[in-house]
Amino acid sequence: MSTNVNTIRDLAEREYKWGFVTDIEEERVPKGLNEEIIGVISAKKNEPEFMLEWRLRAYRHWASLEKADAEPKWANIKYGPIHYQDITYYSAPKRKPTFKSLDEVDPEILSTYEKLGIPLQEQKVLAGVAVDAVFDSVSVATTFKEKLADLGVIFCSFSEAVQKHPELVRKYLGSVVPYTDNFFASLNAAVFTDGSFVYVPKNVRCPLELSTYFRINAAETGQFERTLIVADEGSYVSYLEGCTAPIRDENQLHAAVVELVALDNAQIKYSTVQNWYPGDRDGKGGIYNFVTKRGKCAGANSKISWTQVETGSAITWKYPSCILQGENSVGEFYSVALTNNRQQADTGTKMIHIGKNTRSTVVSKGISAGHGQNTYRGLVKIQKGASGARNYTQCDSLLIGDKCGAHTFPYIEVKNSTARMEHEASTSKIGEDQLFYLRQRGLKAEDAVSMIVNGFCKRVFRELPMEFAVEAQKLLSVSLEGSVG
Amino acid sequence: MSLLEIRNLHVKVDNHQILKGIDLTVHAGQVHSIMGPNGSGKSTLAQVLSRRESYDVIAGEVLYDGKDLLAMKAEDAACEGVFMAFQYPVEIPGISNAYFLRSALNATRKYRGEDELDAMDFLPMFREKLKLLEMDEKLTNRSVNEGFSGGEKKRNEILQMAVLQPKLAILDETDSGLDIDALKIVAKGVNSLRSRERAIIVVTHYQRLLNYIVPDFVHVLVNGRIVRSGGPELALELEEKGYATVEAEAKQPISV
Numbered sequence: 013m014s015t016n017v018n019t020i021r022d023l024a025e026r027e028y029k030w031g032f033v034t035d036i037e038e039e040r041v042p043k044g045l046n047e048e049i050i051g052v053i054s055a056k057k058n059e060p061e062f063m064l065e066w067r068l069r070a071y072r073h074w075a076s077l078e079k080a081d082a083e084p085k086w087a088n089i090k091y092g093p094i095h096y097q098d099i100t101y102y103s104a105p106k107r108k109p110t111f112k113s114l115d116e117v118d119p120e121i122l123s124t125y126e127k128l129g130i131p132l133q134e135q136k137v138l139a140g141v142a143v144d145a146v147f148d149s150v151s152v153a154t155t156f157k158e159k160l161a162d163l164g165v166i167f168c169s170f171s172e173a174v175q176k177h178p179e180l181v182r183k184y185l186g187s188v189v190p191y192t193d194n195f196f197a198s199l200n201a202a203v204f205t206d207g208s209f210v211y212v213p214k215n216v217r218c219p220l221e222l223s224t225y226f227r228i229n230a231a232e233t234g235q236f237e238r239t240l241i242v243a244d245e246g247s248y249v250s251y252l253e254g255c256t257a258p259i260r261d262e263n264q265l266h267a268a269v270v271e272l273v274a275l276d277n278a279q280i281k282y283s284t285v286q287n288w289y290p291g292d293r294d295g296k297g298g299i300y301n302f303v304t305k306r307g308k309c310a311g312a313n314s315k316i317s318w319t320q321v322e323t324g325s326a327i328t329w330k331y332p333s334c335i336l337q338g339e340n341s342v343g344e345f346y347s348v349a350l351t352n353n354r355q356q357a358d359t360g361t362k363m364i365h366i367g368k369n370t371r372s373t374v375v376s377k378g379i380s381a382g383h384g385q386n387t388y389r390g391l392v393k394i395q396k397g398a399s400g401a402r403n404y405t406q407c408d409s410l411l412i413g414d415k416c417g418a419h420t421f422p423y424i425e426v427k428n429s430t431a432r433m434e435h436e437a438s439t440s441k442i443g444e445d446q447l448f449y450l451r452q453r454g455l456k457a458e459d460a461v462s463m464i465v466n467g468f469c470k471r472v473f474r475e476l477p478m479e480f481a482v483e484a485q486k487l488l489s490v491s492l493e494g495s496v497g
Numbered sequence: 498m499s500l501l502e503i504r505n506l507h508v509k510v511d512n513h514q515i516l517k518g519i520d521l522t523v524h525a526g527q528v529h530s531i532m533g534p535n536g537s538g539k540s541t542l543a544q545v546l547s548r549r550e551s552y553d554v555i556a557g558e559v560l561y562d563g564k565d566l567l568a569m570k571a572e573d574a575a576c577e578g579v580f581m582a583f584q585y586p587v588e589i590p591g592i593s594n595a596y597f598l599r600s601a602l603n604a605t606r607k608y609r610g611e612d613e614l615d616a617m618d619f620l621p622m623f624r625e626k627l628k629l630l631e632m633d634e635k636l637t638n639r640s641v642n643e644g645f646s647g648g649e650k651k652r653n654e655i656l657q658m659a660v661l662q663p664k665l666a667i668l669d670e671t672d673s674g675l676d677i678d679a680l681k682i683v684a685k686g687v688n689s690l691r692s693r694e695r696a697i698i699v700v701t702h703y704q705r706l707l708n709y710i711v712p713d714f715v716h717v718l719v720n721g722r723i724v725r726s727g728g729p730e731l732a733l734e735l736e737e738k739g740y741a742t743v744e745a746e747a748k749q750p751i752s753v
Contacts, residue, residue: 449587452547453601454575467591
């Protein structure tokens with residue numbers, strides 16, 4: 013079993029060595045952060061005045077927080093100081109294929125792709141192999157975009173949206189996560205370089221899972237990205253973010269922001285699979301993933317649903333939340349968070365009930381293995397005016413081995429006596445009994461563990477788009493390799 | 498050649514010696530019953546044979562199909578054809594009965610170098626076995642043993658045996674907690690699986706099950722040793738006289 017651990021670790025390190033991040037032509041600005049740098053970033057992106065002003069306000073706010081040492085310290089995670097002036101805040105990587113064919117790629121990397129069921133052509137792109145003419149991702153993307161354009165759906169990079177749809181950006185940017193929201197959100201607002209933008213017009217049901225065809229690009233997401241999705245009245249959109257393939261990045265700090273806005277009768281479904289580099293077995297390296305994700309159900313009968321499968325990163329700090337402002341609006345949060353080796357996760361959600369008859373569902377499944385520390389932190393808040401509000405929370409933890417930890421911090425604030433709240437929680441351990449039962453039927457110990465874990469997560473996987481769900485299951489198995497024995 | 502050959506098996510659990518020298522030979526085609534009072538070591542024997550690791554074998558050897566069974570991991574023994582019907586079957590939430598069994602079957606097929614079955618090949622066979630055990634088809638998609646009644650869990654064990662077609666099946670107190678109707682169904686299932694290529698060891702406290710699964714041999718286990726062996730009539734004798742007589746006999750010093 014230790015060979016498997018080594019495989020994963022070696023794999024991660026080899027990727028680095030094999031040039032995922034070498035050979036990049038970069039356009040960089042000097043290290044550090046000040047108003048001048050913000051100006052350079054904004055100018056390089058050819059942004060209109062309002063963007064620069066917004067960034068500067070965000071920067072000034074962030075600088076005041078930094079001066080006051082206001083980096084949040086309440087989460088149940090441990091890490092050394094981050095040197096913000098040591099980070100390069102603008103670089104536009106231009107990746108070049110490193111290999112001529114898949115034969116040149118480390119077979120162990122390929123075997124992980126294989127295990128995850130990643131299609132051959134995508135494997136090539138992920139591994140940095142020159143892609144042949146048969147696979148023309150650009151043309152696929154173009155057809156896809158044309159189809160969306162016919163429906164009036166805007167799906168583009170944030171930079172493009174700033175150029176082409178400044179009025180939409182201006183109207184909604186920061187409307188859910190203001191630049192004053194928190195330390196990392198302020199930093200993101202000041203320096204974000206790109207991300208995605210989606211606008212779905214009235215009464216349009218977006219027929220495709222957005223970003224399905226773009227996940228290769230998604231694999232190259234930046235350090236500070238920003239996503240804004242607006243679903244106009246009566247519209248529906250499902251958005252996928254991330255990728256199951258293991259992803260390395262030389263930037264340790266990631267501080268992304270995602271804002272969702274759902275108007276009357278609109279629905280947004282946002283699914284994430286995150287498998288960033290978790291660090292080595294001893295906790296060296298790995299991404300700090302400090303993300304602010306929030307959706308606003310601004311309109312009546314609107315619905316926002318978050319589904320996340322978090323298996324990567326050394327530290328995960330994220331609380332995809334819903335502000336249920338519109339009457340009868342619905343918020344959902346389905347989460348699987350896995351921590352193995354020395355990974356730490358402090359994740360959960362906030363459901364803020366403002367409108368009447370608002371409903372929310374929270375299903376959180378935390379899995380801890382190795383020395384992993386897994387924390388669920390959730391807030392359900394029922395405001396005074398939210399009569400008839402309902403919440404159901406289910407929060408389960410599964411422990412593998414005896415060196416890991418599971419922690420739960422559920423906060424409930426109710427200011428309206430008509431609210432109905434349900435909270436269920438459980439902590440269980442994969443027992444020798446369960447393992448022996450499965451092994452006695454012929455399953456290898458590791459397969460037995462992943463079967464039990466997949467069963468444990470089923471309620472959440474059901475919420476994922478089909479092909480994503482299959483990959484997510486495999487991802488859990490791969491992430492758990494080496495956790496038993 | 499015998500299918501199972503247990504020689505002088507001594508086993509400890511938590512520093513407590515449970516089995517104190519078991520000798521037993523089982524041939525393919527035979528049904529053996531191991532009977533004994535509570536705490537005599539019946540379940541320990543079943544668990545050791547199915548390769549549970551928390552038991553310390555301190556002496557003796559076990560040959561299964563000519564191979565050293567005690568050197569095998571639980572999953573390898575299972576793939577080699579050793580099956581145990583659990584006294585307390587475990588629940589696996591979120592995993593359907595059919596998916597679990599197909600995975601198990603495919604693990605054993607893969608081990609033997611056979612092709613894996615897809616759902617289309619598997620389901621018709623699975624449904625047939627459900628019928629054999631008079632089990633509701635809705636159990637196909639229910640999570641393994643979750644919310645099953647005691648009787649359903651035991652029937653589910655025999656269902657698994659029917660699907661996996663082991664060479665050596667060990668039934669650990671399969672009759673406990675069964676009402677008479679369920680007992681008959683379980684026995685019918687087991688009897689339909691009797692064959693020339695397969696041996697079955699029925700571990701039980703009561704003679705009741707043996708009215709329906711008639712064994713070829715009965716062994717009485719007392720205090721970690723087999724104190725008497727005989728034919729099915731031995732079970733009847735025990736039923737009549739209780740274990741007290743054999744226990745008393747066993748207390749007589751044994752000349753070695």
